[in-house]
Amino acid sequence: MIVKKSAELTPTENFRYIAGTYLPRPVYLVNTVSENGTVNMGPFSYCGFISTHPPMVSVSVLRKKDGTQKDTAINLLRTGEAVLHLANSENVVGIQTVSKTLPYGESELDLSGFTLTDSQMVDVPSINEASVRLETKVHKHIELPSTDLFILEIVAFVFEDNILNDEGKVDTFALDVMAKLYGKEYTGINEVVEISSRKI
Ligand SMILES: Cc1cc2nc3c(=O)[nH]c(=O)nc-3n(C[C@H](O)[C@H](O)[C@H](O)COP(=O)(O)O)c2cc1C
Numbered sequence: 490m491i492v493k494k495s496a497e498l499t500p501t502e503n504f505r506y507i508a509g510t511y512l513p514r515p516v517y518l519v520n521t522v523s524e525n526g527t528v529n530m531g532p533f534s535y536c537g538f539i540s541t542h543p544p545m546v547s548v549s550v551l552r553k554k555d556g557t558q559k560d561t562a563i564n565l566l567r568t569g570e571a572v573l574h575l576a577n578s579e580n581v582v583g584i585q586t587v588s589k590t591l592p593y594g595e596s597e598l599d600l601s602g603f604t605l606t607d608s609q610m611v612d613v614p615s616i617n618e619a620s621v622r623l624e625t626k627v628h629k630h631i632e633l634p635s636t637d638l639f640i641l642e643i644v645a646f647v648f649e650d651n652i653l654n655d656e657g658k659v660d661t662f663a664l665d666v667m668a669k670l671y672g673k674e675y676t677g678i679n680e681v682v683e684i685s686s687r688k689i
Pocket residue numbers: 516529530531532533534535536549550551552559560561562584585587588589590591669
């Protein structure tokens with residue numbers, strides 16, 4: 490086995506080993522609202538499934554190189570609300586496009602080609618081009634050495650009509666999900682394998 494002690498690694502090496510093994514990761518386009526009312530968008534994949542009752546997810550917003558907060562973190566702290574949109578094969582290129590850092594208050598909407606619609610339970614608008622939307626409110630903000638970690642409570646799941654089957658369950662293939670691998674690589678779900686637990 491090859492052992493790499495994290496304290497002896499550079500930030501780039503640590504990134505390489507986490508991002509290269511914690512995969513595939515769903516990508517969410519996170520919408521928030523800036524102080525001047527414009528909709529801010531950013532893709533995020535350092536996200537986690539935290540709890541079901543109430544339903545919660547986490548989003549890690551890394552600090553910028555100069556140590557300041559990204560617009561998404563600033564807005565989440567200011568308004569306490571965000572909408573997360575799941576990346577699929579049709580919107581993933583647009584989602585990737587908006588990762589560009591713009592001056593605070595300038596919207597990524599024009600870059601992406603996405604269109605906005607009112608959300609159900611939060612004041613942050615959603616985009617029409619996502620078949621799964623999570624409307625969320627901030628439950629907790631945790632300040633880490635180089636990261637703003639947000640625990641978000643999902644107050645509404647919004648699905649396009651084809652996503653739920655007749656039993657009300659999510660149709661895995663209908664999601665058409667595009668998940669992140671390392672660097673610029675993504676993957677879809679091409680095969681589903683059932684593994685039943687065996688009694689020893
Ligand atoms: C697919 C993808 C996933 C990303 N995931 C994260 C992430 O989880 N955390 C993060 O801080 N930045 C992540 N980034 C970079 C941010 O999207 C980028 O810094 C963006 O400008 C943030 O938006 P904001 O400055 O409007 O907050 C990701 C970029 C891409 C393309």
